[in-house]
Amino acid sequence: MKALVALILLVQLPILKAVPAAPPAPLGCDDPESEAAAEVAVSYINGHSHHGYKFALNRIENIRVLPQGPNNDIIFLELDLLETKCHILSPTPLANCTVRSFTEHAVEGDCDVKLQKLDGKLSVLASKCHSHADSSEDVVRLCPDCPLLARLNNTEVLTTVTAALSAHNSKTTDAYLRLLEIGRANIQYHPVHTVFVEFAVAATNCSAAEAKDNAEACQLLPDDQSNFGFCTASEAIRPLQDLQVNCQLYGHQPGVTYSKGQGISAGLQPSVVQGHTNHNLRLSHNNPVASESSSSEFPSSILAAKSVAKRAIAEVAQHDKVPHPVGFVPPPPPCPGKIRHFKI
Structure with a gap:
């Protein structure tokens, strides 16, 4: 009898080993790892800009992680930035720079950044940025007498x-x-x-x-x-x-x-x-690594990241149709992240 039980266990063992591990959950835009990557990206963007003002993070719009091997990931970030009052030549640390208010006719920056995380260290491989001022109509609607960008x-x-x-x-x-x-x-x-x-x-x-x-x-x-x-x-x-x-x-x-x-x-x-009314990050950000070949990776990657986010939102919506205990709070979608200042 003992021999029969042992034989059954031996037969089942390979089957148990063959069960693949569940894939890791997608990284959320507000996760600490995402925010750490965004901090490195923003520092890089400001450090490689030659005109205009420093920009601060307003929101992480999307993130996608592509594993390359042990302790080696490629990270694609889509960032929403806002112009600060610190000129790019100012020695003031970004943390101490004031983000311009909406009524000062704010300027928004949009950046796609490709990073590598190797053995826990983050580095920027390529980036694409542009910036634009908010519409005059939006400012006038909230503050009719506020001076507009010239x-x-x-x-x-x-x-x-x-x-x-x-x-x-x-x-x-x-x-x-x-x-x-x-x-x-x-x-x-x-x-x-x-x-x-x-x-x-x-x-x-x-x-x-x-x-x-x-x-x-x-x-x-x-x-x-x-x-x-x-x-x-x-x-x-x-x-x-x-x-x-x-x-x-x-x-x-x-x-x-x-x-x-x-x-x-x-x-x-x-x-x-x-x-123009503002210095454009697309023109002032001079990144020799972001060649046409490397920057062309962004569109499909970002679209894929958006698909992940949309799929997660759909899953949450589907999950809400299932009865839950009293007090149940559905998990937030992984992206986009929280708005730190205001949305243009």
Whole structure:
């Protein structure tokens, strides 16, 4: 009898071993692993942007993980970002940068990022980004008198920037400042016609006093001495004229440079900002790894991730049709994740 029982167990053993393990549950957009990957991705995007402002994470829209082998995964992220008040040259850590409010005519960034997680370490392989300002209609609907974004090559904007920088240089005893780029501009028409501008600057090898004789001879400091800064200004045009300007230099930041090959004398890069209201991440984010071949992986991967999310939502909906105990709370869909600030 004992022999018969042993024989039955031996016969069943291979069958039990042959049962495959259940596949891992899809990673949710708000899972700690997803947020860690998003943090690395956002840091990379800001670190490789050369114009405009730093962006902060607003929402993880999608995530897909493709196992490559032991301790080796490829991760595809779809991120929703929002523009902050910190210029890309600012030394302020992103965690301390304020996200612009909706009524300041917010700018949203959309990024697809491909990462690798190898032996627990995350690294970015490729990325694709673009950004756009919210529609004027949305802002006016909530705040009729709020100033809207103006084109960066608007005549009134250029006039105000020129006047503001000239006013600062005429009053300071420190270094003469040159314009690097206009970062943002808003124009308010009621109750007072006012132009608001923000622009990045850099110190030259001249003092403001020395520049009075020949400003054109003043050159930007070399990289090992560079000193970048940021100015905000407002100019009331009607009914009374009034100009207010505030400039701050950050001090030398080792390793921080500005892309000098794009028209510093004018402070504008026609290919980047002419006719536009904001610096586009698609144009300012220079990632040599994101070639056409590598970036072409994103569409199908992101679509697949969206299918996973939709399937999970459908499964939850189907699960809700089944009677549950009192107090049962259905699990949230894995994606998209929570909104950290506001949705544009």
